[in-house]
Amino acid sequence: MPKRTIIIAAIAIILALAAIFTSGFGLWSGDDAQAEFYGNVDIREVDLAFEQSGRITEMNFDEGQRVEKGAVMAVIDQQSLSDDLRAAQARLTSAQAQLVKSRNGNRPQEIAAAAAQVEQARAQLRQARAAFERRRGLVASGAVSRAQLEQSREAFEVAQAAVNSATQQLSLLRAGSRREDIAANAAAVEQAKADVAQARTRLSEGQLVAPSGGIILSRVQEPGAIVSPGATIYTLTIDKPVYIRAYAPEPQLGLLAPGSKVNIKTDSSDKIYHGTIGYVSPSAEFTPKTVQTEDLRADLVYRFRVIVQDPDDGLRQGQPVTVMVKRSERQIQASDE
Template sequence: MKKIIIVPFILLALVAAAVYYSQQQSVQQSDSLTLYGNVDIREIQLSVNASEHIAEVYVEEGDRVKKGQLLARLHTELLEAQLAEAQAKFLAQQQTLAKLKAGSRKEEIARARAEVAATKAEAKMARDSARRLQKLLPKKQASEDDVESALAKADAAKARAEAAEQSLALVIAGPRIEDIAIADAQLQAAKAQVALARQRLDDARLYAPADGVIRNRILDPGDMVFPQSAILTLALLDPVWVRAYVPETALGKIASGFKAGIMSDSFPGKQYEGWVGYISPTAEFTPKNVQTPELRTRLVYSIRVYACNSQNELRLGMPVTVTIPLQQSPGGADTHGCP
């Protein structure tokens, strides 16, 4: 009885081994590799780096947009006023620096010379008056208080004349180098404020970062927007690539640059040209959303297969079948052009 029970298990094991061997042989002898994957969904959530109410949204869902195209803008009245203020301060500081670099005008120097001459004349007159009083002191025709007062006035006049001469020297020398450097630094700060105000004004406008199609219009004019809130969703259509998974047993049969054919159920019989653009260096388990004849628990490697999609028939997320001929040289280019 034990022999009768063991025989069926042996037969089943032999059949399973034969099937496995047959599958491995078919994979080894096949001249192409068939994989299953999906067109990668590549979308961008578009927002602005500002907090304000939306003024206008210029696109609708389904619109094709070009890189750099204006898509929406916020209310910018406050930002425009801030820019005007920064520009006015910049112009004022620019004139201050120009005034310092120009130095003293000839009229200012002439006035300083005249002040020197006037103070010297006053000093001479005060000195002469004090000397006359000193001569009258022995004759008792002038008091000591009058003489002392006259001498003090002469000394004060002399000091004013010396101060006027120093002022003339400063006017001729012009502003200090340090003052010019400070004014120049203040001008650069004012220039930076203008650039900052312009950047904030530009941040209130939403531009397309790449060519694509507007998939979703999330907010409308009047809505309050913040930097973390999206206004539009942009679907990227170029380049289009398929995310597929290669079993470890077939990894050594393909290389970057291999040509590939891509087919979808939406267009039966039509094959799109493509090429292998990237092979992941890290193994992973097969994603559950990929239909593959291999066991889902088997380790696979993610690959990116670029597709020629000139008529935009391959849509994002679409399931496709990828066929890679194995009789290719691995030393080709990493990318290929589409016809």
């Protein structure tokens, strides 16, 4: 075979291979079937704090540990909070007893005692009246002085007042408590119940409970520290569900629709994750500098969120990712035109 023929054949083979591996020197590409967008795994953090002040007695998790929703992460001294609850419960018991007493009225023994007081006062009144009448008849003969008569008159009037007072007291006992007093006692019971509920709430707030599952990013305090309400104890990163925050230029908004399926890849692995577009922002914004795009960073883009369906430890918060969205046949034809 002539040398020239061999050289031409070799060049042809090289060009064919180059065309295959360079997608026709850039004239055609299988990537036309999908569009790529750039973003990051969404970072969601929450600073956890007590709503009560006190001394920390327990810190149950360290940095890097996973926490399940509802887990008790830390505890402050419960003694004073428990004492407040017992005091509130005692006040409630007292208020309830007072309400029962006012509703039930006075005991028969109390009414009987008041009736006896009335009879005793009436007996004393009869004696005082008899003494006054007797002395009044003796004044004319001089056997009784005017001063003695006035003393008998005063004793008679005091006895009359005592009978009236005892009679009114008996009437009050028989009538029982006033409606206003019963209402006031009922209100006192409700107030005591509210105090007990508030004391229970304060006691429960003495435990720091994980609001959701996640990973401990930082442990700020240690046992023995005295903290005030709102002071950060832990910083928790929320990793379920996993969200991707990505950005798309305006010409490609037609590829994005809530509910659409997408693929996700990272720079650190060949694994392809699957997700669903959950939200597309209605307003444009400047591309964040943490997101690398083929256009200038200052270009206006639209943010959209992807919910990852099969997350694992390969996706870390803040990690850059590429979101791949499949084009429809009509979109491919439109881009070719």
